[in-house]
Amino acid sequence: MSNKITLKSIAKELNLSVATVSKALKDYKDISEDTKQKVLEYATKFKYKPNSFAQSLRSNESRIIGLIIPEIVHHFFSNIINGVIVTARKKGYFVLVMPSEESYEDEVNQIKLLTEKNVDGILVSLSNDTINYSHIKQVINSGVPVVLYDRISKLISASKVQIDDIQAAIKATEHLINIGCKKIAHIRGPLKPQTTIDRAKGYRQALQDNNITYDKNLVYNAENMSYEDGYNLAELILREHPEVDGIFCFTDLVAMGALKKLNELGISIPEQISIVGFSNWFITQTSSPTLTTINQPGFLIGQEACNILIEEIHAKRDNRPFEHKTIKIPTELVIRESTK
Amino acid sequence: MSNKITLKSIAKELNLSVATVSKALKDYKDISEDTKQKVLEYATKFKYKPNSFAQSLRSNESRIIGLIIPEIVHHFFSNIINGVIVTARKKGYFVLVMPSEESYEDEVNQIKLLTEKNVDGILVSLSNDTINYSHIKQVINSGVPVVLYDRISKLISASKVQIDDIQAAIKATEHLINIGCKKIAHIRGPLKPQTTIDRAKGYRQALQDNNITYDKNLVYNAENMSYEDGYNLAELILREHPEVDGIFCFTDLVAMGALKKLNELGISIPEQISIVGFSNWFITQTSSPTLTTINQPGFLIGQEACNILIEEIHAKRDNRPFEHKTIKIPTELVIRESTK
Numbered sequence: 202m203s204n205k206i207t208l209k210s211i212a213k214e215l216n217l218s219v220a221t222v223s224k225a226l227k228d229y230k231d232i233s234e235d236t237k238q239k240v241l242e243y244a245t246k247f248k249y250k251p252n253s254f255a256q257s258l259r260s261n262e263s264r265i266i267g268l269i270i271p272e273i274v275h276h277f278f279s280n281i282i283n284g285v286i287v288t289a290r291k292k293g294y295f296v297l298v299m300p301s302e303e304s305y306e307d308e309v310n311q312i313k314l315l316t317e318k319n320v321d322g323i324l325v326s327l328s329n330d331t332i333n334y335s336h337i338k339q340v341i342n343s344g345v346p347v348v349l350y351d352r353i354s355k356l357i358s359a360s361k362v363q364i365d366d367i368q369a370a371i372k373a374t375e376h377l378i379n380i381g382c383k384k385i386a387h388i389r390g391p392l393k394p395q396t397t398i399d400r401a402k403g404y405r406q407a408l409q410d411n412n413i414t415y416d417k418n419l420v421y422n423a424e425n426m427s428y429e430d431g432y433n434l435a436e437l438i439l440r441e442h443p444e445v446d447g448i449f450c451f452t453d454l455v456a457m458g459a460l461k462k463l464n465e466l467g468i469s470i471p472e473q474i475s476i477v478g479f480s481n482w483f484i485t486q487t488s489s490p491t492l493t494t495i496n497q498p499g500f501l502i503g504q505e506a507c508n509i510l511i512e513e514i515h516a517k518r519d520n521r522p523f524e525h526k527t528i529k530i531p532t533e534l535v536i537r538e539s540t541k
Numbered sequence: 542m543s544n545k546i547t548l549k550s551i552a553k554e555l556n557l558s559v560a561t562v563s564k565a566l567k568d569y570k571d572i573s574e575d576t577k578q579k580v581l582e583y584a585t586k587f588k589y590k591p592n593s594f595a596q597s598l599r600s601n602e603s604r605i606i607g608l609i610i611p612e613i614v615h616h617f618f619s620n621i622i623n624g625v626i627v628t629a630r631k632k633g634y635f636v637l638v639m640p641s642e643e644s645y646e647d648e649v650n651q652i653k654l655l656t657e658k659n660v661d662g663i664l665v666s667l668s669n670d671t672i673n674y675s676h677i678k679q680v681i682n683s684g685v686p687v688v689l690y691d692r693i694s695k696l697i698s699a700s701k702v703q704i705d706d707i708q709a710a711i712k713a714t715e716h717l718i719n720i721g722c723k724k725i726a727h728i729r730g731p732l733k734p735q736t737t738i739d740r741a742k743g744y745r746q747a748l749q750d751n752n753i754t755y756d757k758n759l760v761y762n763a764e765n766m767s768y769e770d771g772y773n774l775a776e777l778i779l780r781e782h783p784e785v786d787g788i789f790c791f792t793d794l795v796a797m798g799a800l801k802k803l804n805e806l807g808i809s810i811p812e813q814i815s816i817v818g819f820s821n822w823f824i825t826q827t828s829s830p831t832l833t834t835i836n837q838p839g840f841l842i843g844q845e846a847c848n849i850l851i852e853e854i855h856a857k858r859d860n861r862p863f864e865h866k867t868i869k870i871p872t873e874l875v876i877r878e879s880t881k
Contacts, residue, residue, distance in 0.1 A: 265637075273623040274616070283613040286638060295658060297605075297635045298626060318604075318635060428827070457827045464829055487768070487797045489804055489829045 206249040215239060230519065262518065265295045266510060267315035267323040269308060271352065273300050276453075276482040277499045278326075281350065284503025285324060292511050294321070305330040312336055322346040322510045327354060329394050329426075346513035346523075350506040352394050360513065360525045362506040366396050369495045369532040370403025371410070373449050373477045376493070376534055378411050380541040382447030382475055386419040386438050388459065390426050390451045400451045400479065419445070423455045431458025439466065446474055447540075453478035453485050453494055460488055460539065475540040490538030501530050546589040555579060570859065602858065605635045606850060607655035607663040609648060611692065613640045616793075616822040617839045618666075621690065624843025625664060632851050634661070645670040652676055662686040662850045667694060669734050669766075686853035686863075690846040692734050700853065700865045702846040706736050709835045709872040710743025711750070713789050713817045716833070716874055718751050720881040722787030722815055726759045726778050728799065730766050730791045740791045740819065759785070763795045771798025779806065786814055787880075793818035793825050793834055800828055800879065815880040830878030841870050 208226075212219045217236065225232045225240035226249075243249075268285050270278050286296045299315065301308035308328045313336070315323055325337060325347060334357050341347050341359060350362045377385050387404045390397035401420065408415050421438060423430035431450060435458070438445055450456035456478030460470065468474055470490055478485055478494035485492035505528050516523035548566075552559045557576065565572045565580035566589075583589075608625050610618050626636045639655065641648035648668045653676070655663055665677060665687060674697050681687050681699060690702045717725050727744045730737035741760065748755050761778060763770035771790060775798070778785055790796035796818030800810065808814055810830055818825055818834035825832035845868050856863035 273626065274619040276614070279614040279619050282638070283640065286613065286640060290639075295637050295654075298622070298638050299630075300623065300626060314635075461827065461829075484824045484827050487801065487824055487828055489801075 206244070206247045211240065211243055211249060215243060263319050263321055264293060265297055265318070265320045266507070267297050267299060267320040269299050269301055269311055269323065269325045271301050271303050271326055271328050273298070277480050277497060280499025281503035284500035285507045288504045288507040289511070294511060301328040303328045303330055305333070309336045312340060316340055316343065316345060320345070322348070322514045324348050324350055324506050324510055326350050327352040327394070329391055332393060344517070346510055346517060348506045348510040348513070350502055352396060354395065358525065360509045360527065362502055362509065362528045362530065364497055364502070364532045365529045366399035367403040367406065369479070370400040370449070371407045372532070372534050373479065373495050374404045374407035375411070376536070376540060377447035377449060377475055377477060378407065378413070380475060384419070384442065384444045385447040385449060386421065386442065386445045388421045388423050388431065388434055388448060388450045388455055391424055397451055404449055423451070426452060426455065428454050428458040431455035432462045435459035435462035436466070439468070448474060449477045451479055453480045453482040453492065456492055456494070457484055457488060460492065470539050471541045477540060481535055485537065493537045493540040494535050496533050496535050498530055498532070505530065546584070546587045551580065551583055551589060555583060603659050603661055604633060605637055605658070605660045606847070607637050607639060607660040609639050609641055609651055609663065609665045611641050611643050611666055611668050613638070617820050617837060620839025621843035624840035625847045628844045628847040629851070634851060641668040643668045643670055645673070649676045652680060656680055656683065656685060660685070662688070662854045664688050664690055664846050664850055666690050667692040667734070669731055672733060684857070686850055686857060688846050688850040688853070690842055692736060694735065698865065700849045700867065702842055702849065702868045702870065704837055704842070704872050705869045706739035707743040707746065709819070710740040710789070711747045712872070712874050713819065713835050714744045714747035715751070716876070716880060717787035717789060717815055717817060718747065718753070720815060724759070724782065724785045725787040725789060726761065726782065726785045728761045728763050728771065728774055728788060728790045728795055731764055737791055744789055763791070766792060766795060768794050768798040771795035772802045775799035775802035776806070779808070788814060789817045791819055793820045793822040793832065796832055796834070797824055797828060800832065810879050811881045817880060821875055825877065833877045833880040834875050836873050836875050838870055838872070845870065
């Protein structure tokens with residue numbers, strides 16, 4: 202007979218039920234400190250090593266959470282991945298990272314795979330392609346906790362973690378107004394995601410608050426959210442509106458492209474045109490001139506989203522009610538050389 | 542009684558053993574195509590949904606691989622993560638990403654956690670702190686396949702995927718020689734990792750091959766591998782060796798810092814000093830001037846490492862022998878504005 206220490210053998214030895222031993226080892230609230238102490242000492246002494254599969258089967262917990270992320274090679278999203286993984290590790294959870302690559306189909310597929318893998322919960326940032334949310338509602342209805350981060354939808358009933366894009370865009374645009382820009386263009390992103398919509402709203406709001414007439418012809422669309430978009434649109438803006446003296450870009454990558462083109466055209470920044478980006482990617486510190494931007498704290502977003510998800514997982518496990526939370530992470534303007 | 546379709550009920554219905562049904566669903570080689578077809582049709586018709594925990598317990602396969610990575614917020618490593626995850630997904634594997642944050646202790650701890658989680662295999666890039674390899678040898682000895690990528694050690698018996706750092710560094714240094722640089726400095730990284738050692742070797746080799754005397758005073762050390770290191774060392778080089786007309790930096794981030802300082806000091810690049818980086822981070826395309834560098838294909842490294850690991854996992858599962866492979870991924874010089 203094997204001398205392997207199992208939950209059963211511990212239970213027998215200590216005259217407890219297997220369920221009590223299991224719960225004690227997992228630090229459940231309904232087990233007394235005395236019992237926990239006794240079980241832990243015994244388990245440690247006899248080097249109890251749980252079999253992770255068997256353990257999962259018994260507890261129906263995998264201690265794994267899924268992370269659906271639109272892109273991996275992306276400064277902001279990398280920071281979120283890092284925040285999620287570091288936070289999850291501290292609480293004893295593993296993270297399966299699944300990139301949707303901005304595709305609705307991939308997102309649906311990855312979420313399906315994660316539920317088949319019996320993850321304890323899922324963190325989701327919607328792809329730019331996603332307009333139907335039934336795949337996410339289905340997961341929530343099946344009892345798996347979901348927290349949305351960054352790219353959320355108001356139509357999904359779940360906890361949400363994001364920045365206040367409207368307020369951040371107001372901050373960015375007002376900075377341009379305050380330093381004396383009279384004709385401010387906005388380069389916005391694709392039409393669907395709420396983040397882009399809100400940043401465009403904030404731009405408009407700031408103009409109105411400062412008695413500057415909003416002119417829709419000064420709003421340009423960076424459909425691919427790319428460096429090349431910024432590069433090409435900067436030239437277009439100059440041609441169509443040579444009087445523009447400030448540009449607020451909805452993301453740093455696009456701003457960096459615009460900066461590059463303006464440098465090439467011999468436009469002096471910030472003297473002739475001031476530029477503000479959004480996100481505070483590392484590259485904004487390395488360009489000439491360095492880029493003024495909004496700091497969007499990815500690590501913190503990942504950390505908060507992960508914490509809330511684990512709270513909800515624990516509440517579900519312990520049959521406690523859980524109220525969804527909506528967290529807005531604060532942002533700040535980082536002033537650098539690209540604005541006067 | 543539940544009508545749930547299980548392996549057992551399928552086996553009973555088709556008059557097969559449970560093991561045969563299980564193997565058929567997993568496309569094992571020792572099951573006939575006829576049987577596979579029959580099982581698959583039945584499973585599909587009655588919507589058989591495997592319980593992932595029970596499945597793992599039975600098969601002793603988790604379909605999960607672990608990825609130990611020194612840093613997450615890092616352009617090159619992000620590309621590797623992406624390559625690994627995309628490749629793993631195509632082959633039906635999930636990936637647990639575990640950052641060592643360049644710490645030996647974290648690396649040991651993360652690997653221990655992964656084995657407790659019963660992952661099918663582990664991909665490892667050693668932290669810069671790691672000089673003892675017993676934690677990795679132990680995993681290999683326990684029968685879990687390991688593939689080393691990027692930061693490898695010759696002292697570990699496992700498959701390895703990396704670039705040829707010596708050849709790449711020769712290419713970078715010879716480019717500086719070919720464009721007419723007479724006094725070429727090298728900014729190297731910390732002393733331990735093989736990658737840094739090999740890049741410094743390649744620098745020395747290229748000088749010797751071209752009858753240029755190697756001068757150890759022209760080799761500077763970027764201990765933190767940081768932007769600030771490059772920024773500070775550029776000034777030091779100018780002060781100690783004003784005759785330097787070329788700098789080969791062991792990594793792009795450090796090169797970008799040096800570029801920034803030289804720009805600030807009014808040194809014209811490439812006219813007075815040419816600079817070559819290493820890795821082809823995205824930022825090298827956005828600086829002024831843009832940076833000449835060595836393209837280190839992260840996605841490809843991740844893809845190859847993952848493919849070999851899964852090959853070894855399958856060989857082990859099927860009791861086939863597996864010979865370790867050492868793959869050198871080709872690199873290329875990307876010439877941009879920072880060299881004449």
